Amino acid sequence: MWLPDIDLSGETGPKYKALVEAIITDIESGRLRHDVRMPTHRELAYRLKVSVQTVSAAYKEVERQGYLRSERRRGTFVQARLTDRASSFILDSRQPDLVDLSIVRAAYTDFHNDLSRQMHAKLTEEPHHGWMESCRPVAGFDYHRDIGRNWLSGMGVDVEIPNLLITNGAAQGVFTALSTVIQPDDVVLTESLTDHGVIGSASILRFKLGALPTDDEGILPDAFEQECRTRQIRALVVTPIFTNPTNCLMGLERRKRIAEIAEHYGVYVIEDDVYRPLLEENLPPITSFLPKLGFHVSSLTKAVMPGLRTGFLAVPAHLSIRASSVLRVTGWMGTPLMAEIGARWIADGTVDQAVTVQRALMRERQALVADILGDAVVRHHPTSLSAWVRIPEHWQEEWFASELRKNGVAVTISDPFMTVKVPRPNAMRICLGGAPDTPTVQHALIQIRHTMDQMPGVHAFDVMY
Numbered sequence: 533m534w535l536p537d538i539d540l541s542g543e544t545g546p547k548y549k550a551l552v553e554a555i556i557t558d559i560e561s562g563r564l565r566h567d568v569r570m571p572t573h574r575e576l577a578y579r580l581k582v583s584v585q586t587v588s589a590a591y592k593e594v595e596r597q598g599y600l601r602s603e604r605r606r607g608t609f610v611q612a613r614l615t616d617r618a619s620s621f622i623l624d625s626r627q628p629d630l631v632d633l634s635i636v637r638a639a640y641t642d643f644h645n646d647l648s649r650q651m652h653a654k655l656t657e658e659p660h661h662g663w664m665e666s667c668r669p670v671a672g673f674d675y676h677r678d679i680g681r682n683w684l685s686g687m688g689v690d691v692e693i694p695n696l697l698i699t700n701g702a703a704q705g706v707f708t709a710l711s712t713v714i715q716p717d718d719v720v721l722t723e724s725l726t727d728h729g730v731i732g733s734a735s736i737l738r739f740k741l742g743a744l745p746t747d748d749e750g751i752l753p754d755a756f757e758q759e760c761r762t763r764q765i766r767a768l769v770v771t772p773i774f775t776n777p778t779n780c781l782m783g784l785e786r787r788k789r790i791a792e793i794a795e796h797y798g799v800y801v802i803e804d805d806v807y808r809p810l811l812e813e814n815l816p817p818i819t820s821f822l823p824k825l826g827f828h829v830s831s832l833t834k835a836v837m838p839g840l841r842t843g844f845l846a847v848p849a850h851l852s853i854r855a856s857s858v859l860r861v862t863g864w865m866g867t868p869l870m871a872e873i874g875a876r877w878i879a880d881g882t883v884d885q886a887v888t889v890q891r892a893l894m895r896e897r898q899a900l901v902a903d904i905l906g907d908a909v910v911r912h913h914p915t916s917l918s919a920w921v922r923i924p925e926h927w928q929e930e931w932f933a934s935e936l937r938k939n940g941v942a943v944t945i946s947d948p949f950m951t952v953k954v955p956r957p958n959a960m961r962i963c964l965g966g967a968p969d970t971p972t973v974q975h976a977l978i979q980i981r982h983t984m985d986q987m988p989g990v991h992a993f994d995v996m997y
Contacts, residue, residue: 533571534564535579547582551590556735559599559610570600570608596740598731598951631976632966634942636776636917637838639893639965644837647882651873663868670860671852672698672871679875680844683883687808688816689828691846697859698844698866702806703729704859705829705845706769709802711858712827712851714739718766721759723751725957727776727804728948730769739766743951748911750780753789760797767800772818774807777949777961779911779920784815791821802827806843809835809887810894810915824848832874834917836886838965842870891915897964897973904977908984910959918963924984929958931988939983941976 536554540547558564570576573591577584591608594600602608638644655661663673671677677696684691699705706729714720716738722730724743734741742759744751750772759765770790772782782790794801803819805828819826831843843866847855859865877883894915901912901919912919923932929945936943944961962980967973 533575533579534558534568535576540580540582548586548589548593551580551582551586552593555590555594556597556599564610566610568610569606570610572607597735598741630937630940630942631972632942633962633964633973633976634944635966636834636961636963637965638834638836638890638917639967640837641889641893641969643889644886647877647886648837648839651876663872667865667868669856670865671696671856672866673868676871676875677844679878683878684828684830684844684846687830688814688820689805689830689846690820691828692849695847695849695852696844697847697852697855698842698871699829699831699859700863700866700870701833701841701843702804702829702831704863704866705827705831705843706730706802706804707733708845708855708858708862709800709827709829709847710737710739710767710769711862712847712855713767713800715766719763720767720769721751721756721765721799722769722951723771723775723778723780724951724954725778725946725949726769726951727771731949731951741951743954746775746778746780748780749786750775750782751790753786753793756790757793757797760793760799765797765799767802768794769802769804770818771804771807773805773811773815774913774916774918777918777920777944777946779913779916779918781811781913782815782818787816787818788821791818791826794818794825795822798825800825800827802829804829806831806834807916809883810891810917812891812915819846824850832877832883835890836874836877836883840870840874842866842874893970894964896970900970900974900977901962901964904974904981905984908981917965918961921960921962921980923958923960925958927958927984927988929956929960932983933960935983935986935988936980939979941979943980 538550538554540550573584573587577587591600595602599611600608601611674693676698677693681691681693681696699708710733714737718739719742720739721742721744723746744755751770772787774781801818801822803817803826805817808830817828819828828846832840894917898912898914901909905921908922910920910922923929933943933945946957946959964973967976
């Protein structure tokens with residue numbers, strides 16, 4: 533039976549917290565492996581000479597953080613580490629025998645490759661690259677930030693240069709925002725199925741992640757208000773445009789209501805708005821209603837090309853110094869080369885042109901999704917990079933994804949996006965940008981449809997790749 537090597541004298545803090553850290557450490561190190569059954573509460577309490585309540589409290593906290601799962605009448609089991617769960621379904625690199633529909637990324641075509649080659653040729657011809665000489669200011673060069681500020685203004689984001697930081701994409705922006713206002717054990721709310729980066733941040737920053745139910749427009753205001761009324765909520769992380777993975781799109785009145793609740797209860801809102809350039813509607817950001825509580829995160833990565841990892845983080849004025857300090861210790865500054873390319877392309881209109889191309893490609897591919905997958909599609913939008921699709925009831929998620937892999941198609945099931953105690957939706961995310969061209973997307977969708985219509989084998993079993 534597994535036993536932790538820890539001091540439970542209580543002299544270094546609450547015993548249950550020491551047990552929590554020991555369990556997580558052993559899961560992260562691999563000593564406790566996926567699907568191992570944990571000792572019962574009573575067994576472990578007896579071996580460690582602590583109360584059953586201490587073990588129960590520790591198990592509950594570790595389960596809340598996503599490292600354990602309890603199954604009625606079966607016991608408590610080790611949940612795969614987040615990195616394992618994500619990499620099992622989301623490809624880290626392109627594989628020649630698979631059509632990659634597993635990762636949300638912008639399409640990259642000959643048009644995009646020509647843009648990249650032309651920019652690099654131009655940079656090569658220039659005699660001096662002043663933006664490579666310095667690694668200050670940490671928040672980014674003023675002229676890069678000024679160009680970014682003007683670009684954001686056209687999308688309804690009004691921010692002054694001192695309150696705008698350049699980041700290496702939206703993921704760093706969200707993490708920087710969280711690190712600016714969150715302390716261990718703070719409560720942060722997000723969608724019940726959310727970007728796995730937020731789940732990973734909870735593990736690193738040690739905050740408590742709470743799940744909010746959603747509908748077609750995203751998080752439900754009444755549920756958000758109920759959480760704020762019953763416990764102290766520090767922040768809300770929300771993606772109101774093309775929520776990852778469920779593809780929700782929040783309307784104007786919902787945005788205003790969420791902002792109203794956040795302001796009333798003093799909750800910071802970290803708005804991941806990375807897909808905004810792809811949206812053709814003019815919807816104001818939630819954070820536009822929250823100048824003192826709103827962090828707005830944006831990037832060129834999803835709308836222009838995958839390798840253009842440069843983004844912008846707009847922060848409340850009173851937190852600009854702290855946010856810059858967090859950026860300094862976690863990455864120093866956004867990569868100047870990426871920021872320079874992004875700034876030039878914004879200024880000369882290339883970004884607008886690339887967004888137009890990206891929207892057209894997604895409209896073409898989303899039409900195929902609707903035509904081929906039909907009523908299996910739970911939610912998609914004409915210019916979104918992905919679709920949320922129902923898996924037939926006679927298939928389990930892992931079995932279905934495994935069968936697709938055998939037939940050359942990679943998709944992502946719900947596992948990497950599940951917060952604690954959220955029931956499995958038996959659905960998958962299909963991403964449309966990773967395939968090299970539209971005919972390849974069509975071929976993959978036909979294979980998905982064909983697999984949906986099949987019955988699983990009689991010896992199907994759960995698979996972790």
